Amino acid sequence: MYTRQNQKNLTSTQKRRFTAAVLELKRNGTYDRFVRTHDKYFVPDRDRGLRVGHMSPSFFPWHRRYLVEFEKELRALDPGVSIPYWDWTTDTSPVSSLWAEDFLGGTGRSSDRQVMTGPFAYARGDWTITVGITEARYLTRNLGRPQNPVTLPTPAELQWAIDDPTYDASPWDSTAGGFRNRLEGWAAPKSERWRNHNKVHQWIGGHMTGGTAPNDPVFWLHHAFVDLLWDRWQQRHPSSGYRPATAPLPGDAQRGRVIALDEPMPPWNISPREMLGHQGVYRYEV
Amino acid sequence: MFAAPAAAPLTRRAVLRTAFTAAVLAGTAAALAPVLRARRPRQTLTPAPFAEETYRGRHIAVELAGTAVRIDGRPLHVMRRADGSYLSGINHFQSFATPLELARAAVDELGTTQLAPAAPHHGG
Numbered sequence: 001m002y003t004r005q006n007q008k009n010l011t012s013t014q015k016r017r018f019t020a021a022v023l024e025l026k027r028n029g030t031y032d033r034f035v036r037t038h039d040k041y042f043v044p045d046r047d048r049g050l051r052v053g054h055m056s057p058s059f060f061p062w063h064r065r066y067l068v069e070f071e072k073e074l075r076a077l078d079p080g081v082s083i084p085y086w087d088w089t090t091d092t093s094p095v096s097s098l099w100a101e102d103f104l105g106g107t108g109r110s111s112d113r114q115v116m117t118g119p120f121a122y123a124r125g126d127w128t129i130t131v132g133i134t135e136a137r138y139l140t141r142n143l144g145r146p147q148n149p150v151t152l153p154t155p156a157e158l159q160w161a162i163d164d165p166t167y168d169a170s171p172w173d174s175t176a177g178g179f180r181n182r183l184e185g186w187a188a189p190k191s192e193r194w195r196n197h198n199k200v201h202q203w204i205g206g207h208m209t210g211g212t213a214p215n216d217p218v219f220w221l222h223h224a225f226v227d228l229l230w231d232r233w234q235q236r237h238p239s240s241g242y243r244p245a246t247a248p249l250p251g252d253a254q255r256g257r258v259i260a261l262d263e264p265m266p267p268w269n270i271s272p273r274e275m276l277g278h279q280g281v282y283r284y285e286v
Numbered sequence: 287m288f289a290a291p292a293a294a295p296l297t298r299r300a301v302l303r304t305a306f307t308a309a310v311l312a313g314t315a316a317a318l319a320p321v322l323r324a325r326r327p328r329q330t331l332t333p334a335p336f337a338e339e340t341y342r343g344r345h346i347a348v349e350l351a352g353t354a355v356r357i358d359g360r361p362l363h364v365m366r367r368a369d370g371s372y373l374s375g376i377n378h379f380q381s382f383a384t385p386l387e388l389a390r391a392a393v394d395e396l397g398t399t400q401l402a403p404a405a406p407h408h409g410g
């Protein structure tokens with residue numbers, strides 16, 4: 001059992017050990033396998049295919065497993081390392097310690113959005129993008145998207161998602177009601193359009209807006225917080241649970257496209273039920 | 287599985303079109319427009335018309351009858367949401383009402399870089 005800490009409480013030694021382990025996974029090729037997996041399992045909801053990672057109920061359990069797999073690789077290199085979480089409702093500054101030289105580095109420069117500081121700056125030679133959808137070989141960011149400003153989710157906006165007692169609802173996609181879609185962030189009042197998880201991807205900009213988002217190591221800190229929020233929702237609604245409990249019936253357009261509670265999630269063949277908790281594996285520092 | 291339904295069948299026409307745009311690509315965006323205009327009469331094999339525009343110095347082409355989008359001749363991977371809106375490989379966590387808005391958002395995000403000639407695909 002290990003602890004995932006709030007990134008703002010990490011010591012400089014802990015930051016260095018975390019980024020060193022990430023850089024080593026990049027060097028040995030493991031990291032880019034994870035980037036490919038994320039992109040591969042993003043299936044949009046107008047397609048008839050099975051959606052596991054996004055726009056579907058398994059958004060939470062799929063990413064939980066994905067993070068645990070990544071963390072296993074980190075901890076094989078350094079057993080003292082775990083994925084920190086970033087509470088984006090409180091650490092909202094583009095110049096917070098998260099984006100400092102000794103941790104993830106800062107925003108991209110204005111000409112080409114290239115991250116120039118920190119361990120993932122291209123010029124350091126340790127962070128070349130190989131799984132990208134552009135020709136940029138360097139990591140890009142555009143914190144706050146100054147040319148068309150976007151703000152990080154507010155505590156009230158997050159609470160609006162946590163307060164929904166229904167985990168997910170038919171048609172189980174990006175148009176559905178319920179906690180999952182409110183937190184994933186497709187569901188929002190018309191005046192806002194995007195919320196929570198999706199808006200954080202937009203606020204970071206650069207690689208984080210696209211299908212190869214895990215190219216930016218902040219992806220893991222963002223999703224660790226999303227994972228913690230699933231816990232928070234479970235605690236607030238102890239009598240609610242993962243839905244759908246059983247696969248949509250024949251004739252339902254969503255049949256074969258979403259994962260029910262006991263169905264296997266690729267690529268690990270693990271069911272959402274097995275991911276409902278993480279007792280005995282890790283805990284969150286509060 | 288990754289392609290939007292309307293763009294799924296990669297026809298011979300589409301392949302020719304790709305070759306055509308790739309050949310034109312060598313020039314700058316400013317040089318591109320006259321070249322396309324000059325060549326257009328020879329595009330008799332490509333009846334599916336494109337809406338074209340220059341946005342922030344980049345050439346955007348959107349297939350009117352479908353969802354194919356190219357930026358400076360490079361294909362942008364277009365996806366659809368259940369509500370009919372559009373997403374791309376560049377903008378995965380936000381959707382747009384039309385392919386043209388999607389293309390402009392991709393240009394905004396691209397900055398000075400180009401799309402890769404062959405992007406990784408989803409659901410493979």
Ligand SMILES: [Cu+2]
Nearest residue numbers: 197201213223
């Ligand atoms: Cu995400």
